[in-house]
Amino acid sequence: MTDTPSPRRKRGARFADIAEAAGVSPATVDRVLNERGSVSAAMRARVVAAARQLGVPRVLPATSHGLVHIDVLLPQNATPFFQRVAQGLERSMQMLDRRIVLHRQILPEADDDVITRAILRPNYKRAGLIVTTRDTAAVREALRTVIARGEPVVTMVTDIAEVERIHYAGIDNVSAGRTAGYLLGRLAKGPGRILLVCSRKDYRAHVDRISGCRAQLAEAFPDLICDGEAMEHFDDADRCHRAVLKELKRGDVAGIYNSGYASAGIEAALRKVGATGHVVWAGHEMLDLHRQYIEQGTMDIAIDQDPDGQIISALQHVLNACGVVETPAPPGPVEFRIFCSANVRRDPYLVARS
Secondary structure, eight states: OOOOOOHHHHHHHHHHHHHHHHTSOHHHHHHHHTTOSOOOHHHHHHHHHHHHHTTOSSOOOOSOOSOEEEEEEEEOOOSHHHHHHHHHHHHHHHTSOTTEEEEEEEEOTTOHHHHHHHHHOOSSOEEEEEEOOOOOHHHHHHHHHHHHTTOOEEEESSOOTTOOOSEEESOOHHHHHHHHHHHHHHHSOSSEEEEEEESOTTSHHHHHHHHHHHHHHHHHOTTEEOOSSOEEOTTOHHHHHHHHHHHHHHOOEEEEEESSSOHHHHHHHHHHTTOTTTSEEEEEOOOHHHHHHHHTTSOOEEEEOOHHHHHHHHHHHHHHHTTSOOSOOOOSOOOOEEEOTTTOOSSOSSOOOO
C-alpha cells in the first residue's frame, strides 16, 4: 500500500522547492509567504519571485510594506556633470510612487570614514543602495558587508571592483576610452604624442578610460605615442593648465584625451601656445562649456555618459531587486553618446536654477 502524502507534507515540499530556487532556507520562505517575522525587502522579493516562477497556487504577499527607503550616495563634486546627475535624480524622484523614498547624501570624495559610515549605518530600514564613490579597500569591504546582509547594491557612474553588486548603472568606460583613442588616431596628424589627462585615479571609471584609450592607440595607431603616466588633476583647472602647458611647450603634441573635467585649464593652455585647432582634443560630458569649446574649434569630441539614463537604469534595477517593479530591468551598460560640431544642440545642457 502506497502512503498518500498529507497536505502538510506537500506544502513542506513546495516550500523546499521555493527555498532552493530563491537561495534561502524553507523557514525564510515560511516567514515570507505567511507574512510573519522580519525579512529584508530584497529577500522577500526573491522568495515571491521564485514562488511566482514555480506557479505556487496561492495568493502571494506584497513584496514591500510601507515606505521603501533607498539611499543614493554621491560624491561632493561641483563639476557640471554631477550637477546634471543631481538634476536628473530630482526629475526621476518626481515620477516615483509615493511609497519610494530616495535619500540623497553628498559625501566627501576622499573620506573613507564618512563614506563607509553612510554605507554601513543608515538611519532607517534601508531597502536598497545606489552608490557613486571611489574604489578603495575600505569601500569594498563596507559594500560586501551590506550585500551579505541582504541589501541590493547598484553602483552608478563608476564601478567598484570585486563586489557582488546587482548591477553597474554606467557606461563601459574601457570602450569609451577606446572610442576616444580611435577618434584621436583618425583625426590627429601623426607622428606625435597624445597627452592622457586623468581626473582621479582612485575612481575606476577614469582608470578604465585611460587604459582603453592607451590600448586602442597602441593597437591601431603606433605613430601616436602616450609617453609616461596619465596626468592627474582632480578636476582642478589651474593644476591641469600647468601640466598641459608644460607638455605643449615640449612640442610634438598631436592630441589630448581628458577623462574628466578641468577643461578650462586645457583650453587656456592651447590658446597660450597658439595650438587651438591644431591639437585634437577629446573630452568627456556634453556640457555648455564644452559646447562653446566645440563651436570655437578648440575641442573636437565630447563623449557623454547620459546621466539621466544612468539614474533610470540604477532605479530600475534596485526597485526590481526590492520587489517594487516586477519587470526585469535591461541588462548591460548604459550607452554613451558622441558629440562634435555637427550635432551639438543650442539649448542648455544644464538647466539654470530659478
